[in-house]
Amino acid sequence: MSTKNYRTHVMVCAGTGCVSNTALDIKGALESEIKKRNLDDEVQVVVTGCQGFCERGPIAIVQPDDIFYQQLTVEDIPLLVEEHLLKGRPYKKCMYVPEAQEKPVPKLMDIDFFKHQMLVVLRNRGRMDPENIDEYIAFDGYLGLARALNEMTPDTITDEVERSGLRGRGGGGFPTGKKWRFAKDVESDVKYLICNADEGDPGAYMDRSILESDPHAVLEGMAIGAYAIGAQAGYIYVRDEYPLAVERIKNAIEQAKEYGLLGDDILGTGFNFDLHVVRGGGAFVCGEETALIASIEGQVGRPRTRPPFPAVKGLWGKPTNNNNVETWANVPIIIHRGADWFSSLGTEKSKGTKVFSLVGKINNSGLVEVPMGIPLREIIYGIGGGIPGGKKFKAVQSGGPSGGCIPEHLLDLPVDYEKLTEAGAIMGSGGLIVMDEETCMVNVALYFVTFLVDESCGKCVPCRVGLIRMKELLEKITSGEGEAGDIEALEALCDTIKKTALCGLGNTAPNPVLTTLRYFRHEYEAHIVDKKCPAGVCKPLITFNIDADKCIGCTACARACPVSCISGERKALHVIDQELCTKCGACKEACRFDAVSIA
Amino acid sequence: MEVIRQIVEKYDRRESSLIAMMQDIQKTEGYLPKEALVTVAKEVGVPLSRLYALATFYKAFSLTPRGRHTVHVCTGTACHVRGAEKLMDKLERDLGVKEGETTEDGRFTLEGVRCVGCCGLAPVVVVGENFHGKLSQKDLDKVLAKYE
Numbered sequence: 001m002s003t004k005n006y007r008t009h010v011m012v013c014a015g016t017g018c019v020s021n022t023a024l025d026i027k028g029a030l031e032s033e034i035k036k037r038n039l040d041d042e043v044q045v046v047v048t049g050c051q052g053f054c055e056r057g058p059i060a061i062v063q064p065d066d067i068f069y070q071q072l073t074v075e076d077i078p079l080l081v082e083e084h085l086l087k088g089r090p091y092k093k094c095m096y097v098p099e100a101q102e103k104p105v106p107k108l109m110d111i112d113f114f115k116h117q118m119l120v121v122l123r124n125r126g127r128m129d130p131e132n133i134d135e136y137i138a139f140d141g142y143l144g145l146a147r148a149l150n151e152m153t154p155d156t157i158t159d160e161v162e163r164s165g166l167r168g169r170g171g172g173g174f175p176t177g178k179k180w181r182f183a184k185d186v187e188s189d190v191k192y193l194i195c196n197a198d199e200g201d202p203g204a205y206m207d208r209s210i211l212e213s214d215p216h217a218v219l220e221g222m223a224i225g226a227y228a229i230g231a232q233a234g235y236i237y238v239r240d241e242y243p244l245a246v247e248r249i250k251n252a253i254e255q256a257k258e259y260g261l262l263g264d265d266i267l268g269t270g271f272n273f274d275l276h277v278v279r280g281g282g283a284f285v286c287g288e289e290t291a292l293i294a295s296i297e298g299q300v301g302r303p304r305t306r307p308p309f310p311a312v313k314g315l316w317g318k319p320t321n322n323n324n325v326e327t328w329a330n331v332p333i334i335i336h337r338g339a340d341w342f343s344s345l346g347t348e349k350s351k352g353t354k355v356f357s358l359v360g361k362i363n364n365s366g367l368v369e370v371p372m373g374i375p376l377r378e379i380i381y382g383i384g385g386g387i388p389g390g391k392k393f394k395a396v397q398s399g400g401p402s403g404g405c406i407p408e409h410l411l412d413l414p415v416d417y418e419k420l421t422e423a424g425a426i427m428g429s430g431g432l433i434v435m436d437e438e439t440c441m442v443n444v445a446l447y448f449v450t451f452l453v454d455e456s457c458g459k460c461v462p463c464r465v466g467l468i469r470m471k472e473l474l475e476k477i478t479s480g481e482g483e484a485g486d487i488e489a490l491e492a493l494c495d496t497i498k499k500t501a502l503c504g505l506g507n508t509a510p511n512p513v514l515t516t517l518r519y520f521r522h523e524y525e526a527h528i529v530d531k532k533c534p535a536g537v538c539k540p541l542i543t544f545n546i547d548a549d550k551c552i553g554c555t556a557c558a559r560a561c562p563v564s565c566i567s568g569e570r571k572a573l574h575v576i577d578q579e580l581c582t583k584c585g586a587c588k589e590a591c592r593f594d595a596v597s598i599a
Numbered sequence: 600m601e602v603i604r605q606i607v608e609k610y611d612r613r614e615s616s617l618i619a620m621m622q623d624i625q626k627t628e629g630y631l632p633k634e635a636l637v638t639v640a641k642e643v644g645v646p647l648s649r650l651y652a653l654a655t656f657y658k659a660f661s662l663t664p665r666g667r668h669t670v671h672v673c674t675g676t677a678c679h680v681r682g683a684e685k686l687m688d689k690l691e692r693d694l695g696v697k698e699g700e701t702t703e704d705g706r707f708t709l710e711g712v713r714c715v716g717c718c719g720l721a722p723v724v725v726v727g728e729n730f731h732g733k734l735s736q737k738d739l740d741k742v743l744a745k746y747e
Contacts, residue, residue, distance in 0.1 A: 016715075016716060016717055016730070017717045017719050017720055017732070019730075020717060020720065020723075020729070020730030020731075020732060021720065021730075021732065053719075054717070054718070054719020054720060055719045055720075057719070057720075199716070200713070200714075201714070202674070202675035202676045202677075202679075202713050202714035203675050203676035203677045203714060203718055204714070204718075205714070205716035205717070205718055208716040240622065240659050241712065241714075241715055241716065242716060243728075278618075278619070279618075279619065279622055280659075281618050281621075281622070281653070281656070281657030281658070281659045281660070282657050282658030282659040282713075283656060283657050283658060284713065295618065296615070297615050298613075298614055298615040298616060298617040298618055298653075299653075300652050300653060300656045301656065301657075357677075357718055359676075359677035359718035359719060359721060360676070360677045360680045360681065360718075360721070361680060361681070365677075365718065365719040365720075365721070366719050367719075397676060400676070431676065431718075433676045433677055433680060434680075435680055439680050444679075444680075447676070447679050448676075451713070455713075457656075560736075560737065562689075562692055562693075584685065584688055584689065584692075584736070585685055585736070586689070586736050586737070589735050589736055589737060590737065
């Protein structure tokens with residue numbers, strides 16, 4: 001941290017979402033405008049990790065005023081600097097205005113998206129530069145490690161983690177302390193730690209965000225875990241699709257080594273722990289720990305049968321403990337603030353908080369952290385601001401390809417490992433994908449099964465062959481060829497695959513089909529019996545039509561149509577030739593009068 | 600093949616670093632040329648089949664040359680429900696290739712990708728290393744025009 005005192009800090013979000021949305025141009029424009037106004041001794045621009053409200057990027061927060069600016073453009077910057085930073089009048093034009101309201105909400109903590117959250121894992125988001133270890137330390141960073149090494153023993157650390165009630169945040173929800181104890185109690189001169197950052201669930205990006213916005217929290221958690229378990233080396237296995245995360249974590253490792261917080265003789269206690277970064281090759285199944293271990297060893301990432309569990313025989317045959325990014329990031333604060341504090345948050349069996357990526361058909365897309373036990377409705381409507389465009393909520397998908405779709409009548413369900421499992425979904429890594437009336441649930445089931453067919457490693461028959469049979473049945477139904485008995489055949493396949501597949505990927509693969517059958521069976525039946533897709537998604541079952549009352553003859557649809565199947569004179573009704581129509585939807589998108597409808 | 604040998608040396612010829620070596624080759628060459636794989640196999644001392652097993656298992660690798668720009672259509676769940684399929688359809692139509700193929704002029708390779716982790720911007724298309732978010736079919740022409 002610089003020794004200079006600034007009166008104001010402008011915290012510019014540089015998460016991947018905002019960076020792809022010109023955040024770095026905004027930063028440059030801010031810096032040059034601040035310099036031009038001779039404010040550079042008073043105002044500092046700080047680049048932070050993801051601040052969570054990705055939908056509204058690029059984002060910047062002015063502190064200590066707590067003013068939240070969103071959807072910034074380079075053109076806004078001169079006036080913003082003049083008004084707010086020079087004259088002290090917050091700049092209304094770039095403030096957040098909630099959907100269907102007119103008045104802006106200037107302060108971050110007054111915005112619904114932020115005020116209902118509880119930040120534990122994401123406690124440092126938006127308030128520090130993730131590339132600067134001094135800033136992490138200034139926010140109590142590495143105090144947990146110091147306490148662990150100086151005041152605690154491997155036994156008391158493991159007890160503390162076990163007592164906190166922390167459970168794995170990657171999907172399974174296995175108690176973390178218990179897992180550590182298995183690896184700790186195995187006698188071996190060499191042991192390893194792994195951080196699973198192969199965040200594979202589509203629609204989930206909390207691990208990426210943690211690595212990008214607070215990489216030292218993960219390193220500190222791993223160093224504490226290494227001391228407890230007796231590991232000398234650790235590996236962080238990161239998706240290759242996350243280049244910024246790889247860069248930030250490597251940079252953090254270098255800095256921590258320089259400060260004596262990683263490497264040899266950590267904090268002068270004689271404890272050694274070294275960390276390496278391994279880039280994943282792009283395979284969903286590598287999120288399964290035995291497959292991940294094979295991949296680190298330079299092998300094809302296929303799971304193997306357990307036991308022996310990795311705690312006994314893992315990486316290179318040595319005892320290995322593997323936790324995911326969010327789990328590791330919880331460890332420092334548990335050790336620093338104590339198990340009693342942590343276990344006071346959440347429900348009886350699900351302690352602490354959970355980070356969710358709230359995405360899909362939702363007004364406020366972004367990353368949210370909430371206490372365990374909060375009802376889904378509160379997340380979707382309280383924080384997420386409901387469904388855009390006045391559409392009707394249909395379902396929320398939790399847990400990725402191993403999870404399930406939760407319907408509206410279960411929205412008061414508290415977020416908790418057991419409760420979500422009872423509903424047929426899982427907590428998973430924390431993707432919450434909201435679906436509205438225009439989402440077809442059979443299509444969603446097909447989407448996940450297609451994903452899993454592609455990602456199945458091919459080792460066991462139920463997964464390799466069974467999933468393809470399921471995919472064929474779903475394709476048959478969505479193309480209008482479904483017949484009586486198809487649903488039962490799907491159910492039989494689900495049952496067999498669930499019981500007989502080798503690893504977690506296969507065992508849970510039927511979940512998206514089972515939950516959509518459980519809660520949206522009528523949609524399957526509409527496809528099979530009525531040959532209709534109620535959501536208007538499945539192409540063979542829909543037609544596009546132009547509404548005579550709404551069409552003004554502007555020709556926009558005809559110009560957009562790639563197969564020239566729309567005819568009509570200027571200022572006269574246009575008509576779609578159903579024989580030629582490929583149902584691409586370009587006309588519906590082009591029409592500004594909502595005249596194209598799907599039947 | 601000097602470049603390839605340097606990459607192998609960078610990882611001390613370690614067998615466990617085969618994937619990392621191949622990632623580096625993929626990055627510098629744009630794909631995994633056969634001669635490069637032969638060199639790696641020889642230098643590290645593993646059978647060539649081992650490298651082909653890795654190359655065909657992991658998504659990061661390609662055994663055929665790529666276009667100058669790779670167009671990655673994110674097919675994550677958030678993008679899927681916000682219309683990624685329509686974007687893929689349009690790109691296939693306009694570029695005259697199927698997912699996984701390269702245009703004849705070598706300008707674009709079209710790929711689907713499993714979630715790029717920018718779900719707040721769904722649907723997302725990544726060209727090279729540039730992210731384009733909140734797209735509809737009609738935005739795609741403008742996006743592609745930026746790449747020669």
